[in-house]
Amino acid sequence: MARESRSAIVWRTLQVLAVITLSIVLAGLITWPDTTLAVLWNVIIPLVPASLLLSPALWRNICPLATANLALNWPSGRKLEPGAHRVTGVIAFALLFLLVPARRFLFNTDGVALAAVIGAVVALAVVSGLLFDAKAGFCNAICPLLPVERLYGQRPLLRIANPRCVPCTLCTVRGCIDLSPPKSVAHVLGRARASHSWLRTGFGAFAAAFPGFVVGYFTTVNVPLREAPDVYLHVALWCIASVAATAVIVRLFRIDATRALTLLAATAALIYYWFSATAMADTLRLGDVGTVGLRLAAAGLVIYWLTRSRHLAPAR
Ligand code: SF4
Numbered sequence: 246m247a248r249e250s251r252s253a254i255v256w257r258t259l260q261v262l263a264v265i266t267l268s269i270v271l272a273g274l275i276t277w278p279d280t281t282l283a284v285l286w287n288v289i290i291p292l293v294p295a296s297l298l299l300s301p302a303l304w305r306n307i308c309p310l311a312t313a314n315l316a317l318n319w320p321s322g323r324k325l326e327p328g329a330h331r332v333t334g335v336i337a338f339a340l341l342f343l344l345v346p347a348r349r350f351l352f353n354t355d356g357v358a359l360a361a362v363i364g365a366v367v368a369l370a371v372v373s374g375l376l377f378d379a380k381a382g383f384c385n386a387i388c389p390l391l392p393v394e395r396l397y398g399q400r401p402l403l404r405i406a407n408p409r410c411v412p413c414t415l416c417t418v419r420g421c422i423d424l425s426p427p428k429s430v431a432h433v434l435g436r437a438r439a440s441h442s443w444l445r446t447g448f449g450a451f452a453a454a455f456p457g458f459v460v461g462y463f464t465t466v467n468v469p470l471r472e473a474p475d476v477y478l479h480v481a482l483w484c485i486a487s488v489a490a491t492a493v494i495v496r497l498f499r500i501d502a503t504r505a506l507t508l509l510a511a512t513a514a515l516i517y518y519w520f521s522a523t524a525m526a527d528t529l530r531l532g533d534v535g536t537v538g539l540r541l542a543a544a545g546l547v548i549y550w551l552t553r554s555r556h557l558a559p560a561r
Contacts, residue, residue, distance in 0.1 A: 252406070252408065253408050253411075256306055256307070256408040256409075257408075259306070259307045260306070260307050260309075260312050262307075263307045263308065263309045263312065264309045264312055266289075266309070267309040267363075267367075270285055270289075270363075271360050271363060271364065273356075274356035274357065274359055274360040274363075275356060275357055275360055278355075278356025278357070279356075281356060282353065282354070282356055282359070283528050284528065285359075286348070286353060286524070287521070287524040287525050287527070287528035287529075288525065288528055288529065291517075291518070291521050291525050293390075294393075294397055294514050294517055294518070295514075295518075295543065295546055297393070297394055297397035297398045298397050298398075298401075298402065298510075298514065298546060298547070298550045299401065299402050299403050300398065300401035300402065300403040300404070300405045300426075301394045301395075301397070301398030301401060301422055301426055302401070302403075302405035302406070302407055302423065303403070303405060304394070305384065305394065305407070305409075305422070305423060306405065306407065306408060306409065308384075308390075309367075310366065310367060310370045310383070310384070310388065311370075311380065311383075311384050311409065313367045313370040313371050313374070314370040314371070314373055314374045314380055314382070314383040314384050315374055315379065315380070315409060316371055316374060317371055317374055317375050318374040318375070318378075318379060319375070320378060320414065321375075321376060321377060321378055322378065323376060323377045323378055323381065323382070324377070324378050324381050324415065324416050324417065324418055325377070325381035325382075325385055325386055325416060325417040325418065326418055327418050327419040327420075327432075329386070330386075330420055330432075330433050330447075331447060333385075333386035333387050334391075334392065334433065334447045334448060334451075335447060336386075336387040337386070337387050337388060337389050337391050337392055338392055338447065338451050340387065340389035341389040341390070341392060341393070342458070342480075342484075344362070344389060345458070345462055345480075346461075346462060346465070346473075346476045346477055346480045347473070347476075348462070349462070349465050349466070349467055349468055349476045350467070350468050350469065350470050350472060350473045350476055351470065351473075353467050354467060369383065369387075370383045370384075370388075373386070373387070377416065378414055378416035379409075379410055379414055379416035379417075380409075380410075380416060380417065380421075380423070381416040381417050385416070385417040385420075385421055385422065385423075386417075391422070392448065392451050392452075392455075393455075394422060395422055395426070395429055395430050395433065395448065396430075396451075396452050396455060396506065396509065396510045396513070397510050397513075397514065398422060398426045399426055399427055399429075399430045399506060399507065399510065400426070400427065400507060400550065400553065400554040401426055402549075402550060402553060407423040407424075409423070410423060419432045420432035420433050430448070430506065433446070433447075433448040434446050434448060434449060434502060437449065437502075438502040438503070439502075441495060441496060443502040443505075444488075444491065444492055444495065449502070450488060452505075452506050452509045452510070453487060453488040453491035453492065453509060454484035454485075454487050454488050455487070455509060455513045456487050456491075456509060456512045456513045456516055457483035457484045457485070457486050457487025457488070457490075458480060458483065458484050458487070458513075459513050459516045459517050459520070460483050460487070460516055461479055461480035461481070461482070461483030461484060462480060463516070463517075463520035463521075464479070464483070465479050465480070491505070491509065507551060507554045508551075511547050511550065511551050514543065514546075514547050514550075515543065515544060515547050518539065518540060518543030518544070518547075519540055519543075522535075522536045522537075522539040522540045522543070523536050525539055526538075526539055
């Protein structure tokens, strides 16, 4: 009992620190944008994929948006019913595909615009918490990071409890990632996970597109706002190529959904750290050696994650 209390205190402290960090970032984006943007995009955000591979609970337990989602939450009785993820999933994908490429023509260079969008998302999370039970309106529904959490977090290396939902109210009737990351993926795929038709599900298409999405983002450069359509077109073409390549490989080598999804997550993570290592090392002043070290560390983590994933049974 005492141990549980200590753990709850530790998580609560980390949640408060995360909220304070977000407040500092928001203030920094307005008053000291260049440094804050560099630290946010090149140091803080790159920690997220690695933490999701370790366990999605690491991030979800401290995420300040989740804290906002639960800040004014009350038992309204509105839950996320089975099947609703088809609609909420599309909204989450749309937000992700809208916001990430926007870094290239807005959020990588305009601190005030980024602060405004983060503020709007925080407000959306708070309102969702007022309207729906627990995380049913935001964290488990329309959060743009949720599909990424599911993909990278499908086979966590660590077992970490969820201190935010004590007790669980089953706000998300099926597919809550906090209850079971592997089952969450299985539930959003539904029966399609037993055949190649998983690629035609919303989450399947997202997973297949995601490595291309990462390549697409990193093979563009920062451009003026007027070139926004070119950025989206470039990223979209990479997504289409990624889905096509996945479909061919999956059929050619008869790869089932469980293995395909772990391979897609590993591929996306490797690509992400290959490209982002240079900016990370630059911001941390680690030089070329740092770039190589970060790439090797990321590759080591991903390979270890893949090796461990091989021994896990498919989720039912
Ligand atoms: S653990 Fe329970 S209460 Fe918490 S988000 Fe999941 S279903 Fe909702």
